[in-house]
């Protein structure tokens with residue numbers, strides 16, 4: 001993208017019903033970046049991802065690669081290359097692992113490309129290859145999160161929105177999952193927005209981070225800069 005900005009968000013407002021949750025969010029994400037969005041419960045992190053993929057009422061500007069994303073048209077936004085992995089994963093528990101992964105490619109007609117991508121996903125997540133014929137619901141939480149991410153990647157997105165993938169996972173499992181996300185980001189140049197409450201671990205994996213509080217970005221910088229910010233450290237990292 002020109003001038004380095006791949007996703008540009010300007011004065012984004014969003015909410016439910018008459019209520020406002022996002023109150024003027026500005027955000028710039030470079031192509032190929034892992035961008036963390038941190039912040040307390042209720043700050044609006046989930047709403048930000050929903051706004052980006054067209055699931056809530058929005059005002060303001062969202063541009064992907066210079067192109068304005070349509071409002072409230074999730075399918076059209078998905079076709080432009082934005083994939084959303086919602087909180088709680090959204091795997092189809094009675095379907096097998098492979099059926100779940102294939103659902104991510106349901107709009108694609110190139111059978112060979114889909115087969116190759118399926119193989120690539122199993123390369124990233126070898127445990128899913130072993131469990132390909134098992135019901136997704138029989139997998140561990142970490143494995144189900146892998147299915148959800150793998151399914152999103154099967155659409156060959158340019159931007160992946162991950163909503164709190166660590167939810168309910170043990171720290172070691174979360175670390176392994178983030179490691180895989182980083183490998184995918186490096187190998188496939190997929191841009192990632194990672195919403196998390198677990199600031200410590202997330203800052204190890206993100207390139208840049210933004211702190212959202214009460215619907216506004218209150219701090220932005222490289223992962224190191226955000227980690228070094230005193231207020232941030234006190235509020236979210238448990239550092240005195």
Ligand code: ATP
Nearest residue numbers: 016017021039040041042043044045046047048197
């Ligand atoms: P959490 O980590 O708890 O999910 P968050 O930062 O992701 O927090 P949001 O889930 O975006 O925050 O919620 C922001 C505000 O929007 C909260 O006050 C919440 O109650 C409200 N909200 C979220 N979803 C809805 C909805 N579907 N309808 C009405 N209000 C909602």
